[in-house]
Amino acid sequence: MSVFEFPQWTDRIRPWLGILAVGIPVYVTGLFLFGASPSTLNVGYAPEQPVPFSHALHAGELGMDCRYCHTTVESAAHAAVPPASVCMNCHERVQPESPKLLPVRESWATGEPVQWTRVHDLPDFVYFNHSAHVTSGVSCVDCHGRVDRMETVRQEQPLSMGWCLDCHRDPDPHIRPLDKVTDLDWAPDEGTRRDTGERLRQIHGIQPRTDCSTCHR
């Protein structure tokens, strides 16, 4: 009875098998880590909105201040999305017939809200407070990017815990004068952003905390 013998050429595969045995798990793990990372999953998320509102036009070209619409950003956790009445302040006269603005006019007439899709969505166990950041000199642009250049709002930053902590541990490059918070194009007149930030941090006594309960309760 003859015994099956692997042909000679199979010997050359053996080192490859070893490499694959190590390589496949490494590759799969790496792929998973990359694929499940917030910077892959969330950055670039730009859902279509019921009204094709252009921040590039309003905040960029027309130069409107962020706080004209997001009025509560300095006083509350939420930087509230404006009510339809704010849009109608201008759009009663400007482009009053535009079909794109139909949902806003409907909301204004009926009292029913416009259903915007949330772009920057933190997990429910995270308690983020806009006012705490804005009143410390952290600009809109640090988390939201150049919204004044976006036709459709997209998520610029991963908004992951590690990303938050980077800044909480080293806030200096992200602190600017309080009156420049909504100036997305701002750069210090002299010195680096880090120097300016450090000086302001000391003046205002800003100590970002890294305790768990700062954000989780």
Add this chain to the structure above:
Amino acid sequence: MSMKTSKREYWRSLEQLSETPQFQEMVAKEFPSGPEEDWTESSRRRFLQLMGASAALGAAGACSWKEEKILPFSQRPDGWIPGKTKAFATSMELGGVGRGLVVTCYDGRPIKVEGNSEHPESLGATDSFAQASVLELYDPDRSRAPFRQSGGQKEPSSWESFSSWVRPILEEAKKDGGKGLAILAEPTSSPSIGIMKGQVAEMLPSAVWVEYDPTGRHEEAMGLESCGILGGRPVSQFDKASVILCLDDDPLADHPAALRHAREFASGRKPEKGMNRLYSVETDFSVTGSMADHRLPLEPSRIRAFAAALEARLAGDADAGAGAFPDGEGGEFLAAALDDLRQAGPGALVTVGPNQPHEVHALGFRINHLLGSLAQKFIPWPNSETGGSADGLAGLVGRMGKGDINTLFVLGGNPAYNAPANLDFSAASQKVQNLVHLGLYQDETASLSTWHLPKAHFLESWGDSLSWQGYWNLAQPLIEPLHGGRSVLEFLSLVLGGNSRDGRAIVRSAFRREFGAVDLEGKFRKALHDGFATVAKAFSVGVVPEAVSAPSSRPVGEGLEVVFRADRTLHDGRFANSGWLQELPDPLTKLTWDNAALLAKSEADRLSVNTGDLVEVAIEGRSMELPIYIMPGHAPGSVTIPLGYGRKEAGHVAGCWEDQIEPVGFDSYRLRTSSAFTSGAVLAVLKKTGRTYPLATTQDHHLIDDVGLKGRADRLGELVREGDIAEWKEHADFAKHRVHEPPLGAMWDEHEYDGHKWGMSIDLSTCLGCSTCTVACQSENNIPVVGKEEVINGREMHWIRLDRYFQGDIESPEAVHQPVACQHCELAPCEQVCPVAATTHSSEGLNDMVYNRCIGTRYCANNCPYKVRRFNFFNFNKDLKEPKNETLKLAKNPEVTVRSRGVMEKCSFCVQRIEDARGTAKIEGRPLVDGDVTPACAQACPTDSIQFGDLNDEASKVRMAHDDPRSYFMLGELSNKPRTAFLARIRNPNPALEPKSSSAKEEAPHG
């Protein structure tokens, strides 16, 4: 000189005292049995199914979370900031007396009820009923629409069809002056309703208006009447009293003015400012009784005799009552209390409980008069009727039975459930052609009615009421009626033909009558803002009740004297469908989800029954089965039966026969006849059945044990520390030396706290054990309700528990309460054992709990010496996903994570409130100051026993409490460095009444 230290031995339950095998097992295992131990084959299979399903779900849903919508206002109201809470003053009426509240609203929905700190009768505190009213508002079982019922068929209807149905009926009734028409209401002090009542009487002069309250205070009103004061009420001022005697009374917890009483009483329990002395003579162990320096358990008939003897002795008969109260059976107590009261003179105060007959109330008023007490005054009360008694209802039901009443409006209340058993309201109601019921729930009365209409909750409606001292409270709606309900005011307006739904106008016009038309809007708006307005009122002092009729003696016959009383957590049963209140352990029995017949140990021994045994209780030919609960310190010769349970049509929490949900507890109203309204008026015969019933009591849960059973009694004495005033005078810091605290070093690096250093202090001298903090915490922190079975398994989730200890003779022990929540140790043992760093130490000393990290090993709970960590064995919030429970979501605090299965949780020192205060201070550009942060428990506390603040701030209240010589740390000898300090309880015993020698041991002082 040798210092005498009385060594006290403490116990929590009779099981512990007698060391039953079950108790030993419980202590040895530390935690009640886990889920793996009750697995049966079927539950194992179910588990695998669930696991399979959740794995599939996990795979499908892992990619990204659900898309969320943002819905802005079309037009945002002025000053409205989304996500910022707003507080509004309002008031709640219970038992016809208003309580001042401040309600926090989040985006237009009420989420938390607090006391109104500016209200003279709330003083910022609340009771557990007010705390739980948020859950009642959002109860998915509330009535959602009117229905019409004929021939047993319920037909959904509307307010419009009711309105068109009732109009001709009322027109018809007007023709004969409303002869066959009756209104059955709850007693109310609402001035608006008072006016409308007058209008109804004008329009329908022959109509009957009856008020009924099963747990009212009409005996007190009758007592006053017999003293010649018509339409008045007594106002007790505990801050003016130095010696207080409570006769079967619980003025600190069960009274419409309990919050003020408690605060005033507590102001007299600070050893450095002088101590009052409290005597309590009572049948059942009450909250007030647990605060007493001397307590005498007596059956009701002997309480009556005690009051009579006291009065007679004061009137000059020095030997009165000597036969009834020989030495050793209350004789010394009577003499000592009398002496003390006499010496106190103007500072003496005697109060009488609402269940005592009116003769005893009259005796009480006369005793105060004879003593020259200035601590009790009388104020006039506008509704002069002594409404709410069983007699009024009996008259009405009699006429109903004869067929004299063809239209009956039931405005709130639930007579089908809580009317006296002998009246048979249900049968009589069959003879009423039109029975219209306005109620929060489709309850027992609703199913007898021809029309049921949903009532608006007090948080949804305009209203007014008077507080116990006569302050004019206003109530304003905090939310639109969720289910289109209408308030009693709006309903009466409809009956009167106005059909006005403008509650504000009604309330405002009553306000105008009292306060005048000058600057009405300004005054009204101020009153709305403040929640109340002050009515000029005349106190009358010096009632001279001359002769007082002698109270009746013990009923003749066999059996135990019966006391029916409102339940301490469900009241008269109206709150039965509140999971928070059902699961709130009774302050003294620690029973949850049940009522039981409370007996003295000696009486139980005589019947050879034990806690949990079912007995047949027979009263005047009626009988039912009730479980026994042996209550240490209950008077022998009597039995106490709490009311408020056994609801058949309350809802999905308390019982609902339509959906085959068994009633929770036992409907003791079935035994309560009109003659049984006063304590000890009837006798009960108890017969053993031989069967048992599982009772869920938390008294032995989370028991802190040191080294096995040996030395446990010593250890308990170290956890809760108390001393007499004499001991305090000698060594104010005696509590610190009860335990030898060896100088232990830290096992790991200590933290440094440069900024804030949060800490808490709890004064055991003033803690009543009322448990309001537990409900307040539950409401603030989204703590789930677990149900009776899980309570039996020891899995109740309350973050703050009230440990109740007894000490001394089992027939007449002393009680002491100790609230225990997470102590936020600086060197926390729990933090060291968490494998995933889900519990960590914050830079301000908080022991943070990070739910999203927790994997549920429960190591932390095992390593916590205080046993304050709670594990979510199940997803207790699962019900929220059901569509019908949509409204329940609204009761959740959005600032606190709703926890799921498998995570640990515990007191966070209300970190969300700290963060909120920090944010507010930052926006206002100022540092945090003392008083900015108040946790829910401290805010609700009637006696202000809980202080919270920054220990680095030397002027803060909490720092001062920590520096008080009375302060000690529980288990401080473990060198955990807890952040909660307890202030030792100080008792002020009468030296003439030596402490019971059976339990006090003389011991040489330490060191």
